[in-house]
Every structure is written in C-alpha cells, then in structure tokens.
Amino acid sequence: MKRVSFSVALAASVALALPVVAQTVAPKAFPKPLAEEPIPNVATLPEKYPASWIMVHDFNFMALADGRGSVVDVADPVNPLKGMVSIAQFGNVLLPKTKAEIYTAETYYTRLSRGERTDVITIWDKANLKPKGEIILPGGKRHQQVTYKNAFQFTNGEKWALISNFTPAQSVSVVDLEGRKVLSEIDLPGCSLIYPTGQRGFTTFCADSTFSTLQLGEDGKLVSTTTSKPILDIDKQPLFGMPAMVGQTAWFVSYYGVLKGFDLSGPVAKPLGKDFNVGTAEGASPEWRPGGWQVLASDAAGKLYVLMNPSGREGSHKDGGTEVWVFAPASKARTARIPVRGPVISIEVTREDKPRLVAARVDAVVDVYDAASGTFQHSLGNTVAFNPQTLSVID
Numbered sequence: 001m002k003r004v005s006f007s008v009a010l011a012a013s014v015a016l017a018l019p020v021v022a023q024t025v026a027p028k029a030f031p032k033p034l035a036e037e038p039i040p041n042v043a044t045l046p047e048k049y050p051a052s053w054i055m056v057h058d059f060n061f062m063a064l065a066d067g068r069g070s071v072v073d074v075a076d077p078v079n080p081l082k083g084m085v086s087i088a089q090f091g092n093v094l095l096p097k098t099k100a101e102i103y104t105a106e107t108y109y110t111r112l113s114r115g116e117r118t119d120v121i122t123i124w125d126k127a128n129l130k131p132k133g134e135i136i137l138p139g140g141k142r143h144q145q146v147t148y149k150n151a152f153q154f155t156n157g158e159k160w161a162l163i164s165n166f167t168p169a170q171s172v173s174v175v176d177l178e179g180r181k182v183l184s185e186i187d188l189p190g191c192s193l194i195y196p197t198g199q200r201g202f203t204t205f206c207a208d209s210t211f212s213t214l215q216l217g218e219d220g221k222l223v224s225t226t227t228s229k230p231i232l233d234i235d236k237q238p239l240f241g242m243p244a245m246v247g248q249t250a251w252f253v254s255y256y257g258v259l260k261g262f263d264l265s266g267p268v269a270k271p272l273g274k275d276f277n278v279g280t281a282e283g284a285s286p287e288w289r290p291g292g293w294q295v296l297a298s299d300a301a302g303k304l305y306v307l308m309n310p311s312g313r314e315g316s317h318k319d320g321g322t323e324v325w326v327f328a329p330a331s332k333a334r335t336a337r338i339p340v341r342g343p344v345i346s347i348e349v350t351r352e353d354k355p356r357l358v359a360a361r362v363d364a365v366v367d368v369y370d371a372a373s374g375t376f377q378h379s380l381g382n383t384v385a386f387n388p389q390t391l392s393v394i395d
Contacts, residue, residue, distance in 0.1 A: 058385035090144035183220025
C-alpha cells in the first residue's frame with residue numbers, strides 16, 4: 001500500500017479547498033532604450049595640456065609586457081583618466097615641450113615574452129594618442145629596468161633623444177627624432193644614466209665616484225669627454241638616480257638625506273658646492289631618511305619636496321615615505337612638513353598657479369594635496385594605473 005505523508009496530504013487538501021482568485025498583473029515598464037552611439041567614438045585631447053595634467057607611468061608589475069602611460073588630470077576626482085599610450089615591457093616615456101608629441105622607448109617580442117626582440121622608439125600624437133611613427137633601435141641593447149626617467153632623455157633642443165643601453169656593457173644611443181634614425185652609440189664603461197648638459201651633451205655618473213660630461217658634434221658623434229675628480233661618496237652617501245630640476249640645476253638627494261646640486265647649463269657639469277642635510281642624525285629616534293622611488297620633486301618657484309621615512313635604516317631607501325618635507329635651497333631651510341596617506345613611493349608637483357602635490361602610494365592609489373598648505377584635496381583612487389611608478393609634469 002502506497003503511503004503519503006500527513007504534511008503532503010494536508011497541503012494538497014488545503015490547496016483544493018482554497019478558491020481560485022483571478023489576478024490582474026500590470027505590464028512591466030521597461031526603461032527607454034539608450035541613444036545609439038557612433039562606433040568608434042574617440043575623444044580628442046588638446047595639443048597643449050592643462051597645467052593640472054600629468055603623465056603617470058604605469059609599470060604594471062603583474063603584466064610587465066603591457067606597461068602604459070596614463071594622461072591624468074589631477075584636478076578631476078571624478079574622471080581623472082584622459083587617455084593612455086602603450087609603453088610595453090620595461091619602457092620609458094619622454095614628454096617634449098616643443099612638439100605636440102609623446103615619445104616612448106619600448107621592447108617587444110614576437111611571441112609576447114619570447115621570440116625575436118625589437119627595440120623601438122614610438123612617436124605618439126599628443127591630441128589623439130595614436131602612433132604616428134617609430135624608430136627601430138638595432139642590436140637589442142635598450143636598457144630594461146624598473147623605470148628611471150634618466151634612462152631616456154632629450155638633448156640638442158629636443159631634436160635628439162639619448163637612450164641608455166645595457167648588455168651588460170653600458171652605452172648611450174643618440175637618436176635623431178626628426179630624421180628617424182640612430183646617429184651614434186657611445187660607450188660608457190662603468191657609468192650609467194643620462195643627465196642632459198649644455199646645448200648638445202649629457203653627464204653620467206660612474207662607479208669610481210666620478211662623473212663624466214660628454215659633448216656631441218652636429219653629426220651626433222662624441223666630440224669630448226670631461227671627467228671629474230672623485231666627488232660622490234657612493235659607499236656613504238649613494239644618490240637616488242632621479243633628480244628634481246630647477247631650471248638647469250639638477251638636485252639629487254642621498255639615501256641618508258644629503259641634498260646635492262649640479263649646474264648642467266654649461267658644457268661641463270659643475271657641483272654647486274651647497275650640499276645640505278635634510279634628514280636626522282644616524283641612529284636618532286625617529287631616524288628620518290628619504291624613501292621611495294621618485295623621492296624628489298620641485299615646483300615653479302624652485303622649492304624642493306623630499307619624500308621622507310621615519311624608520312630609516314640600511315635598505316629603507318625603497319620603503320616609501322609618510323611625510324613630504326619642503327625646502328628652500330637658497331636658505332637651506334625647511335619650510336613645511338606635509339603628512340601623506342602613506343606609504344608613498346613617488347611624488348610630483350604640478351606647474352599650476354596653485355600647485356598640487358601628487359603622491360602615488362604603494363597600494364596604487366594616487367592622492368592629491370595642496371602643495372602650499374599641505375591640505376589633502378582628494379584621491380584619484382587606484383583607477384589611473386595598476387602600478388604608478390613615476391610621475392611627470394606635462395608641459
């Protein structure tokens with residue numbers, strides 16, 4: 001005999017006993033269709049970017065073959081990302097003042113991470129961010145490293161580019177940007193990075209505590225080399241590689257907090273001889289030292305901004321900082337301390353009438369402060385870059 005549970009039987013009997021009531025259901029209201037958009041729909045940027053726009057180099061650590069440069073309006077907390085260009089693997093970006101272009105130094109492989117290698121300088125239109133030309137760099141020599149601004153620089157009134165090579169022998173290629181060709185390659189045994197000097201030259205720092213200034217001829221070939229006496233105490237005061245420029249003076253800061261200036265306006269680089277210490281004494285509590293990646297910036301008035309870390313120790317130079325200290329080089333005086341929502345790894349200051357301090361944090365969030373008062377203005381979130389590594393003013 002088939003058994004039916006009491007609960008099932010009760011539910012069935014109740015259902016049969018209930019009267020059927022007709023229900024009227026109102027028709028569902030659907031939203032109005034969206035307006036049809038033309039495809040493709042690409043906005044055009046101004047050839048002269050506003051002073052609040054900067055370039056954020058997204059190194060993209062989780063996908064190194066797909067680095068990019070983001071054009072970002074730091075004054076816009078709602079829609080800061082205006083566009084981007086590819087910088088590919090371990091690339092560099094260069095922003096001219098004299099042309100409506102952007103230059104990137106990149107490396108590609110035919111099978112993404114393997115295969116035939118091609119090194120190239122790509123020339124981008126500044127308004128539509130489309131590539132408008134390229135210059136092939138022969139030999140597969142382009143220096144690939146976590147991005148340094150001074151591995152790719154201008155000289156000769158921005159007509160030429162200088163690009164660092166590493167095989168691991170070090171050299172610099174001189175590239176004619178207008179003629180779209182490589183002019184020469186200059187060996188730099190024991191020296192690295194590029195600091196434009198004079199009309200048509202550059203300075204490089206060397207492992208023996210000296211620096212050399214190299215001048216080029218009209219054909220782009222080496223004319224002269226001038227090497228200094230040992231002046232950089234690499235063991236006790238190693239310098240961060242990216243200076244802050246005030247006119248044609250390059251200001252560097254050491255791992256321990258010594259600010260050192262070099263006049264790069266003439267045919268040979270000259271130390272200013274006005275070094276001063278911005279950190280606290282070794283062993284102090286707290287021991288303030290510079291820390292981060294791009295730890296030094298300047299504003300249009302010539303003030304220097306240094307990213308500082310209160311937990312100074314051996315190796316802390318890459319840890320990031322929690323305050324930005326502001327200095328007037330002429331008086332060697334600290335004029336402000338700006339607490340940041342750290343840890344921050346890179347800083348830059350815009351050239352607006354009321355400049356902003358831009359701070360890229362280790363969690364990829366980009367924060368914006370009033371550079372004069374230090375007041376936090378807003379955060380751009382972590383939408384403008386996956387790994388904001390270097391920040392550059394766009395003139």
